[in-house]
Amino acid sequence: VEAEDAAALSDLLEPLHPADIAHLLEQIDARDRRRFLLVQSGPLDGDILSELDENIREEIIAQLNPTELADAVRDLESDDVVDLVEYLGDQQQEAVLEALDAGDRVVVEQALSYPEESAGRHMQSELVRAPEHWTVGDAIDFLRSDVVLPDQFYHIILVDPRLKATGYVTLGRILSHPRAMPLRDLVEDTFRTFHVTQDVEEVAQAINHYHMITAPVVDDDDRIVGVITIDDAMAFLEEEAEEDILRLAGVGEGSLSDRVIDTTRQRFPWLAVNLVTAIFASMVISLFEDTIAGLVALAVLMPIVASMGGNAGTQSLTVAVRAIATRDLTGANVWRVIRREVLVGLINGLAFAVVMGVIGIIWFGSPMLGAVIAAAMVINLVVAGLAGTVVPVLLERLGIDPALASGAFVTTVTDVVGFFAFLGLAAVWLL
């Protein structure tokens, strides 16, 4: 790219997988990307666009003229086209749609009409189906005829005369049986279908849970309209897990390639929430200003109790948030889990109470100060276990993403309880 040598560049990129080229483009800066686009010869591979991070993809699409863009997307599968156009401006979206065949365009427009995050939005329409009365031989002859087949497919889906999906057969079974064998006798007993409006994350979880390769998607009349394949489900679950991690840390959906100002903006709200909760905790402390003025050692020790509670609370809430996401924490076992977490908090609280009590006595030579910090530690760790489980469960019931909001609530609780218990007990027992 440096030398603006088109031939050398295309020699270099030729052996690379589109996913690798996309990865390269993400690592260089925007100026080099612009030069890359100018230098590279021939049309841009649509697969590279599909593999790019969203914001870099937008940047590159903005630099392509509609014809180049249309060339790039023509050979993509329908789910990749949908993924590309769904966040484009009207004018660019129009240009892409016009570049498609009439049939493909209808499919993409149909998919865009389903809700975001639905199976219908994420399915590919390319699939192979066969009447249920066919034999192995019929299927092979059909596949060898000059029909257009998907790039990759792993099942033939059987349909009845009204296109209702009734089962599927793996290609392996077709290949290993004689031509006269009816396909109907080879269907997998794990066959299940998903409705177009179903949450795509549920479909992906089912694919993982049942080791499926292809998840058939049906419309209101049970007619097969598309499939979600395991590789897309895998990429989707990876992204979801990623988002959960980042949300738990209050980072939102950022990526390293975002601009500084976007990242700053994304992180600001979480820090602002934290500021409010921290001020709330400070107000609790200010109730005890006289107590602290009477014994400054309290100011030295008080962050320890709050910090331990915050950490224990984060442990409990992380387990709870993930268990909710993976459906391991349900209405059926929520009480058992809460009891467990409180018990864990109690045992660890007692252990650290002993440790801190001893430290309090040695450091400040005051057994009563040791007793205060010990008691506050037990109280705060029990509360941390309780809040760490109850808060995400309640948020989930209220329809709020527990990964996003639990942290702020739980640390507020542990800070407030920690400072209040420690300073309150000190005020009563010490002064």
Add this chain to the structure above:
Amino acid sequence: VEAEDAAALSDLLEPLHPADIAHLLEQIDARDRRRFLLVQSGPLDGDILSELDENIREEIIAQLNPTELADAVRDLESDDVVDLVEYLGDQQQEAVLEALDAGDRVVVEQALSYPEESAGRHMQSELVRAPEHWTVGDAIDFLRSDVVLPDQFYHIILVDPRLKATGYVTLGRILSHPRAMPLRDLVEDTFRTFHVTQDVEEVAQAINHYHMITAPVVDDDDRIVGVITIDDAMAFLEEEAEEDILRLAGVGEGSLSDRVIDTTRQRFPWLAVNLVTAIFASMVISLFEDTIAGLVALAVLMPIVASMGGNAGTQSLTVAVRAIATRDLTGANVWRVIRREVLVGLINGLAFAVVMGVIGIIWFGSPMLGAVIAAAMVINLVVAGLAGTVVPVLLERLGIDPALASGAFVTTVTDVVGFFAFLGLAAVWLL
């Protein structure tokens, strides 16, 4: 199970997928599981064992006699058998291995000889291979002969006379071409192989990155010895993401079905580390006991600066830890990322400095106190961005899992810097 009615139970479970039965077993308590095993008729399905959480699986295996266990595992694929036996006691492992055919036993023993977390340990040996000179017709005739085929397979792997893997063909391509077509002309250009000792996480990442369905695993002589399939890679990546989330929160590898005492023990070390860092922060505070005694408002406000730094640091480190895991953060862009994070810290620091300065003035009526907290805020948020990126990168270079250890280091840095900057500036400017 309550009624101990074997027939009713097996009617109920009959339509369920092994993964669902495993999930059910995980949700009920140990006593009910024991009764389930007594009541259920016939041999236990090995697939159910495969799907169970590790500790529940151990519990159930301990209750089976060797013959029952051997019956259960006989029909499993080799990677599932390896997964089952690798953590069994010697006696149980012996019993399982003896139940297998001689050939399967050799395969499992071979797999167990590879390192944990290697491709060799996780691959399945069941695969379909063909000489590279075969045609489509040869392959179909072979598959229709009475060879034993894997349950699921998606590729035929081509090998040269010395069993060296040279390419693979998807079943879809075989089915859609005439019998006379040489397989060699149908190979996928994305073919790549993985060595038995390669980290299985790398293989799974590659499967996701390149949208592969089958990853061929080869030995030192490039001979094909197994495959890792996408469904196993998907399950593996899900587990890894899960572990990263839990490690970031200092929870380790726990699951909801662990015993209370195990969970307590798992969380204890992280809380202990946190206690040490909290005490370290307290020692910083104790340097300024006289300053606090002079102005108790400092004790009220000081947790705010530390808490904001801790949160900003956690944001930066979470992004860095994930970017390292997904290979988005490399030696090539580390300086750009550090500069970015520091800049984000600076901008957010300035924003919150203004907010806190104003609050300081209004709440305590002291412009100088406002200035102190504002300056400390900027310093701590810049340090948070710096530490949040540098710490995980350094830990990674030192060969320590950054997900596990970064949190403690980063919050220590932000606590110490936060308290020191705030109280230090207060000592100099206010008193």
